[in-house]
Amino acid sequence: MNPYIVLAVIGGYFALLLLIARITSYRATTQxxxxxxxxxxxxxxxxxxIGASLSGITFISLPGEVGSSNFAYxxxxxxxxxxxxxxxxxxxxxxxxxxxxSIYGYLExxxxxxxxxxxxxxxxxxxxxGAAFRLFLVAGVLQMALFxxxxxxFWVTVLITIILIWIYTFRGGIKTIIWTDTFQxxxxxxxxxxxxxxxxKNLDISFTELPExxxxxxxxxxxxxxxxxxxxxxxxxxxxxxxxxxxxxxDQDMMQKNLTCRNLKDAQKNMFWFSIxxxxxxxxxxxxxVLLYLFVAEKGIALPERTDDLFPMLALNHFQTYAGVLxxxxxxxxxxxxxxxxxxxxxxxxxxxxxxxxxxxxxxxKKRTRIKVHIxxxxxxxxxILIFNAINDESVINTLFIAAGxxxxxxxxxxxxxLFTKRNIRDKWVPLVAILSPALSYIINLxxxxxxxxxxxxxxxxxxxxxxxxxxxxxxxxxxGRQSNSxxx
Numbered sequence: 001m002n003p004y005i006v007l008a009v010i011g012g013y014f015a016l017l018l019l020i021a022r023i024t025s026y027r028a029t030t031q032x033x034x035x036x037x038x039x040x041x042x043x044x045x046x047x048x049x050i051g052a053s054l055s056g057i058t059f060i061s062l063p064g065e066v067g068s069s070n071f072a073y074x075x076x077x078x079x080x081x082x083x084x085x086x087x088x089x090x091x092x093x094x095x096x097x098x099x100x101x102s103i104y105g106y107l108e109x110x111x112x113x114x115x116x117x118x119x120x121x122x123x124x125x126x127x128x129x130g131a132a133f134r135l136f137l138v139a140g141v142l143q144m145a146l147f148x149x150x151x152x153x154f155w156v157t158v159l160i161t162i163i164l165i166w167i168y169t170f171r172g173g174i175k176t177i178i179w180t181d182t183f184q185x186x187x188x189x190x191x192x193x194x195x196x197x198x199x200x201k202n203l204d205i206s207f208t209e210l211p212e213x214x215x216x217x218x219x220x221x222x223x224x225x226x227x228x229x230x231x232x233x234x235x236x237x238x239x240x241x242x243x244x245x246x247x248x249x250x251d252q253d254m255m256q257k258n259l260t261c262r263n264l265k266d267a268q269k270n271m272f273w274f275s276i277x278x279x280x281x282x283x284x285x286x287x288x289x290v291l292l293y294l295f296v297a298e299k300g301i302a303l304p305e306r307t308d309d310l311f312p313m314l315a316l317n318h319f320q321t322y323a324g325v326l327x328x329x330x331x332x333x334x335x336x337x338x339x340x341x342x343x344x345x346x347x348x349x350x351x352x353x354x355x356x357x358x359x360x361x362x363x364x365x366k367k368r369t370r371i372k373v374h375i376x377x378x379x380x381x382x383x384x385i386l387i388f389n390a391i392n393d394e395s396v397i398n399t400l401f402i403a404a405g406x407x408x409x410x411x412x413x414x415x416x417x418x419l420f421t422k423r424n425i426r427d428k429w430v431p432l433v434a435i436l437s438p439a440l441s442y443i444i445n446l447x448x449x450x451x452x453x454x455x456x457x458x459x460x461x462x463x464x465x466x467x468x469x470x471x472x473x474x475x476x477x478x479x480x481g482r483q484s485n486s487x488x489x
Contacts (some may be wrong), residue, residue, distance in 0.1 A: 005321065009328050010142075013187075014164055017180055018337075021168035024176045038259070040178050042266035045257050046274040048181030050281060051188050051337030052254065053274075058285055059334035060137050060190065066289030071222040072231040077282045079240020083273035086241070087249035088268050090419065095255060096264040102352040103255050110418040112427035118434045119414055120353035123252050124346060126407035128248075128377075131342035132384035134401070135161055137308070138331055138339075139385065144312055158385050162378050165340045177341045178260060184337035191264030191330025192284055195315070198323050199291045203298060210287075219290045228454050239460040246408035246462065250415055253345035308412075344379040402461070409441060409465020410434035417470050423477040433472035441465040 065073060079148055095103055104123065108116030111200030140156045168176065191287045197207070205213050224231040224388040248254040292310055295318075296303060304313050350373050351357045357366055414430070417423075443462050445457045457464065 005325065006142075006328060009132055009325055010088050010332065013329060013332060014168070016183065017168045019086045020180050020183060021176045024179050033068065035476055038262060040257075040260040040262070042261050042270040043273070044182050045178060045261055046265075046277075048185055049254065049257055049270070049274050050277060051116040051185030051334060052181050052257070052341050053248070053278060054188070054281065054285075054334060058282070059310050059331050061291050062282070062285045062310055063289030064310040066219050066286055067293055067303070067307055067310070070219050070230055071286050072224055072236060074222050074283065074286060075224070075231070075236035076240035076243065077279055079237040079242075080244045080278065081275060082237075082241035083244025083249070084271055086245055090272065090370050091245075091249040091255075091415075092258065092267055093264060094419075096267065097257060100259065103250070103259075104251055104349070104353055107414060107418065111414075111425055111430065114427045114470070115414060115430045117353065118431045119411055120349050120408055121253075122410050122434060123250075126404060126411075127251070127253055127342050127346055127349075128380055128384055129403050129407060131339050131346075132381050132388055133295070134342075135381065136338050136385045136388050138334075140312075144316060147488075154389060155386055158382055158389075162382050164421070165336060165343055166378050167353055168340070177344055178257065180255075180340065181337045184333035187329050187333035188337065189281065191326045192281075192288055194326055195323065195330070196284065196288050196291060198319065198326075199288075199295055202319075203291070203294060213294075214287050217290050217294065218285075219293055228456060230456050235460045239462060242412065242460075242462050242466070246412050246466075247404055250408065250411045251345075252349045253342050256345050256348060257341065298341065343374065343381070347374045350377070357410055358438070405461035406438040406441060406467060409462055410437050410469045412462065412466030413437065413469020413473060414468050416466060417473045421474075421477075423474075425473050425476045426478060429476050430473070433469060433476065437465050437469040437472060445476070 001176055062073060075464065094106065098109065099108060101105065102120065104116055104119040109118040137156070139154065139161045143152075143157045143163065147154075168180065196210070200207070200210055223233050224236075226232060227234075258267045258270060261270055275395075288311075292314060295301075296310070299318070301318060303312070304310055311327070312331070315324050319327075347370060351366075351370055355369060357369075410433075414434070418423070441461055444451070444464060445461055448455050448457050
């Protein structure tokens with residue numbers, strides 16, 4: 001593609017984002033930055049969350065992953081529905097009952113200071129890694145499509161990518177994100193649907209023949225029943241349920257959007273319709289993957305070394321110019337719809353959980369401090385992307401879930417213990433348990449085939465990590481608490 005076309009597309013896209021940001025951030029206060037005054041329409045939140053949940057990782061990595069694991073990822077997606085059910089019925093009522101800004105405030109009310117700080121720390125760690133993975137992908141595409149031809153180093157591309165996010169989020173925060181996510185989700189979905197239709201036309205496949213052609217491909221095989229295989233159905237399904245619980249229900253980024261709805265009922269409607277739509281959209285991305293591999297086979301094109309590079313390579317080098325433009329819009333929309341809210345939620349969590357922002361603080365002080373934290377979070381993500389670029393050699397979607405298994409596990413254990421037991425714990429020892437749990441999980445994972453009769457962990461390492469945390473908290477427990485925010489009471 002002509003780099004000037006790429007530059008024009010990016011420039012026009014961000015001009016629209018800045019316009020939305022200007023409208024939504026007019027006279028925005030710190031409270032609006034964090035909660036949008038809890039006035040967001042539920043259907044707008046639901047639609048925007050699709051883009052935030054899928055991100056550039058799904059857009060690029062998932063279609064390429066079809067070549068190595070077929071439709072096995074759809075087993076994870078089916079498990080999502082169970083996880084969203086838990087969020088709707090257990091976690092959302094709790095968060096609304098406690099009127100939380102940071103969801104980790106629950107841990108302080110339930111256990112104490114150190115549990116609260118530990119939970120927030122693991123969110124900050126998890127979200128920083130996740131946001132870096134997502135932006136790593138879009139920066140790589142921009143490097144391929146635009147900056148390579150001009151000799152621009154990768155680190156400059158990354159810096160530009162993050163600065164663009166900072167510019168349209170630093171004023172309005174979550175209030176802006178709700179509306180920019182909606183805009184970006186629309187572009188992402190249009191991009192993937194039109195890409196499917198364009199590839200089908202190129203392969204002389206009619207619209208009515210598409211389902212049959214995709215289902216007839218060996219790449220569309222969904223279920224794996226071998227218990228030792230990392231893609232075994234039960235492993236993937238159960239892991240999918242818990243991935244959603246931790247990466248949505250215990251994640252400040254995703255729940256901050258839900259907590260901007262007017263009331264609990266609206267938030268639950270938002271989550272229900274979002275979960276149904278998300279299953280359909282994931283199926284679209286997997287179908288796109290089959291078509292990409294059919295296209296490569298039909299045209300005799302050599303596969304790239306990394307599966308993550310398949311869709312970008314074809315879109316930018318082998319499809320028509322307008323298809324490449326659509327791809328760029330889709331990947332930018334997908335990546336930025338998740339990364340921008342990640343940056344906002346990192347700022348929120350640090351300000352509320354560590355700097356103890358409250359309604360009595362001076363607004364000017366809060367605004368100055370919030371902007372400094374926003375800048376600091378941006379530079380941390382920048383550094384992590386460069387580290388990841390130096391060491392990554394796997395499909396990014398797999399890497400993301402592996403990392404999530406270790407960083408979200410302590411959160412899973414903490415919330416599960418708080419919700420489903422009434423016991424108090426020795427709060428000061430919680431950070432030690434939260435550090436040891438991922439370390440023990442990693443050791444068990446390395447030796448599982450020797451110790452567990454050939455069993456190989458996949459995404460379900462998250463469950464092991466959460467279980468070890470739960471057991472550690474049980475060992476620290478000291479009897480029944482006088483008060484608990486558990487819904488069982």
